[in-house]
Amino acid sequence: MKQLFKRRLVNHLKEMMSYLRLVFNDYFVLALLFMIGGLGYYYSNALKQLHVGVWWAPLVSIGIHLVGLQLGRMATLVQDPDYVFLLPKEFEMIDYLKRGFNYSLILAWFIQILIWFVMLPFIQITTRIDSLEMVMLLLILLGLKATWLNAEFARKYRLRPNWRLGYQRLIWRFIIPLLALTIAAYFSYVAALLLVAAAVVASWVGRRSWSNRSVDWQTMINDENSRMHTVYQFFNLFTDVPAISGSVKRRRYLDTLLGRIKLIPDNTYLYLYAHGIARDNEMSGLYVRLMVIGTLLLVFIKGEALPIVLCLLFVYLIGFQMIPFYFHFDDNAFVHIYPVTHQFQLKNFQRVLLWLLSIVAIIFGIAVIAVNANNLMTILGVIIGEAVEIWAFIYLYVPRRIARGQRSRD
Amino acid sequence: MTLEVSNLVGGYSQVPVLKDVSFDVKDGELVGLIGLNGAGKSTTINHIIGLLTPFKGTIKINGTTLDQDVKQYKQQIAYIPEAPIVYKELTLKEHLEMTMLAYNLDHDQAWQRARKLLKLFRLDNKLDWFPDNFSKGMRQKVMIVCAFLTNAKLFIIDEPFLGLDPLAVNDLLNLISNRKKQGASILMSTHVLDTAQRYCDRFVLLHDGQVRTEGTIEQLRQLFPDAGDSLNDIYLTLAREGGQS
Incomplete structure (x- = not known):
């Protein structure tokens, strides 16, 4: 024994x-x-x-x-x-x-x-x-x-x-x-x-x-x-853990939002990613959890540079979580049968990321402004920092990361 | 080896599923535990293997309760669960070794027996495979091989036939008969009534957490003369009555 x-x-x-x-x-x-x-x-x-x-x-x-x-x-x-x-x-x-x-x-x-x-x-x-x-x-x-x-x-x-x-x-x-x-x-x-x-x-x-x-x-x-x-x-906050199998929730209240996606072939992946992330408990749970923790920290912590660092850190963490979801539907036979080209897959994924991270950035921004109302430098730092980070993350980092992931999968 | 369940009241939470269940399994006897889904078959078995604690009543194996002597009680039992449950990261061979280790079996003897069993269930070329990836029927065979590898004196078998191919069902029944002849006692729950009728010595009919009746097929026929000849007919009559009352 x-x-x-x-x-x-x-x-x-x-x-x-x-x-x-x-x-x-x-x-x-x-x-x-x-x-x-x-x-x-x-x-x-x-x-x-x-x-x-x-x-x-x-x-x-x-x-x-x-x-x-x-x-x-x-x-x-x-x-x-x-x-x-x-x-x-x-x-x-x-x-x-x-x-x-x-x-x-x-x-x-x-x-x-x-x-x-x-x-x-x-x-x-x-x-x-x-x-x-x-x-x-x-x-x-x-x-x-x-x-x-x-x-x-x-x-x-x-x-x-x-x-x-x-x-x-x-x-x-x-x-x-x-x-x-x-x-x-x-x-x-x-x-x-x-x-x-x-x-x-x-x-x-x-x-x-x-x-x-x-x-x-x-x-x-x-x-x-x-x-x-x-x-x-x-x-699972940092990487894909196979032992955590995703459960799914209907979340009817998001239907109006999801319904805004135009049903054209170019949006096939946008449709899949948006519905997937919204309903997959692990994904949406992570997103909400990290956003809440980040907001709470920002509410309680004052300072000049610290809020900026925290904002950037949490935006990165949340974005990083979402990357593996790019491959989420790869095991599904349908996506390989659909008559759609894959060039839109990355673009669609980036669009979903842009939406998700922008929401986070706005909420963090509001928290920072509410707590540090008279510190203009910090507020400006957060806004500019977040904007630059989101742009760099989605359009520079994500494509590379996904290309690397694709190689290791092939 | 005798199993004696007396006045067992028990279940998973505070609400008792079993209400005053009593029956026994004697030496060299195969007893069929029969009942509808939710009648309390698996709950009874979970109490016997010590997964659940009785609220009231006692369960004795050869006169010993679990509380008196854990070692004496548990070392006698081999158990085949209803849903096969295997280690994700162990191969078939390692599952067998695990069983040998747990039951303190002699290595050479056990392997001799294992080879026969594996051949019987056509698993002998899959020793290095992972049972986790097997089909339900094949995983069930792994559980059967592991259980019959042991020298247990009491076999507790929960619904063994689902998912097994007809050949394997037949082989399992032969294994059970052999062990019975060697003096082992077997308690088996099942829905497959015609098989049960042919092989079981006695039947315990559970309904709604209570023992409705028990006895050999002859005794049951005498108790319910209008119900028909087969266990199937008798049971259906009983179950319908139970549903109405």
Whole structure:
């Protein structure tokens, strides 16, 4: 069973690496560097205005750590057929799952360390914390994440009654962390650390009470599938993920808009692309999600250069998502049978892109103008920047990208 | 190997699908679980293989419940699901190896048996293929080969005939008879009533989450003298009655 987990982990990591390579392509790394730089600059500026004793500071750090603790679920790497094939091995699943737990714990701890590191300057400036206490805070976070994951682990086993399990999960995952972080922020780090240590011991002892029970395959498989779906959804922001199969929604309210397309042969692909993107949940979902996230960021973030960078980044991200859709209908026999020439395919696709990105640009523009009304340079920068970017993206970048995609497909 | 289901109440969410189901499968017996779509056949089976937790009642295999001893309980079972379910990234050969690993089978012996089974179901030249790309019938054969590779004492088979070619149906029935002779118990749910009538020792007729009646074909004929001779006739009469009541 240990071998089985190892083998699956290797495959899993290989898959993740291949996606990560696609996510961190050259352009995105550049954009990311700018964004991190911008946010870092913004953060350090904001810190300068704070001082010891700001009343809301401990609340903010408790909140951020509490949310941060919820990041990183337990990866079991189980698959749908496991409940049939591994049925007789059920009593050995504990060995397998322990490996999954350890792997998830390392990943989750890494996230905690990152959050701790980012929060350090903030806590240092707003409270009187010495270096020993900072280390204790890290230990508290690591301990809390371990008990959090252990509660997730217990869920894979069949505990009765179920309501007690749900109740216990709430305690381990939310109430104990809230308690420990509050004690740490307002009273004493030592007391909080002791509480967490007790919680860690209790959850480890508790493991004995469920680890010889029967496995709840359905919950376990559903949990893992939903976890992988989240991961794939993230990757789907950057590239085509085959595991996410598109579902379709009718969206009658878009009919008037789609009905404006003239039914002439030149518009064959325009008709297909427009209907496809509007109704394909994955495509339209991505588009709307990214647009909403981008708009929210623009509403909350002020500055001179940062809004421009954000606008350009999100327009690029959204446009980049849409490119694979060019090939969406290639597997459909109809498009090869239709008596239409393919010279219009690219033109039609570019027209759809122009529409989609222009809508994004206008909404972003409105958000920027509303928030930075008196900063003319930023507003001008956003408008000109977006216009240039959309033009360059659609008429310079997309044709090249598609030509490359076509070559790799032939 | 005996399977004993007593007073089982259960289902997927809070609403029970099964209401007080009791029956048993004795050593060397093939019991047919018969019922309309939605009668609770698959739900019963999901409870037996431990996918669902009973709300009330117990399920014992050789006197052991799942809660008493997971290892004892689960190691005895081989299960063939209604819809074949295979690993996307494993070849047919790797599926067999997975089964050998899971059931702790002796490598050489298991392969000997596997070769016979593969030949029987005409899969012997497809060892390096991916079952995920097979047709439904062929995937079903993969599930059958994997299940009969084991030395399980209790076979739980959910609607095995759909999508199988007539030759394979016949071969599967022979496999079942052989295992029965060796003392294994088999619980099989099916809609194919004339086949069930010829091969099953006893029948459990489920309707709307309850056991309407159970017994051998002789006993059923005596219970419903006006219904007709075949299981098909008896069942249709029962189902219609059930629909009206």
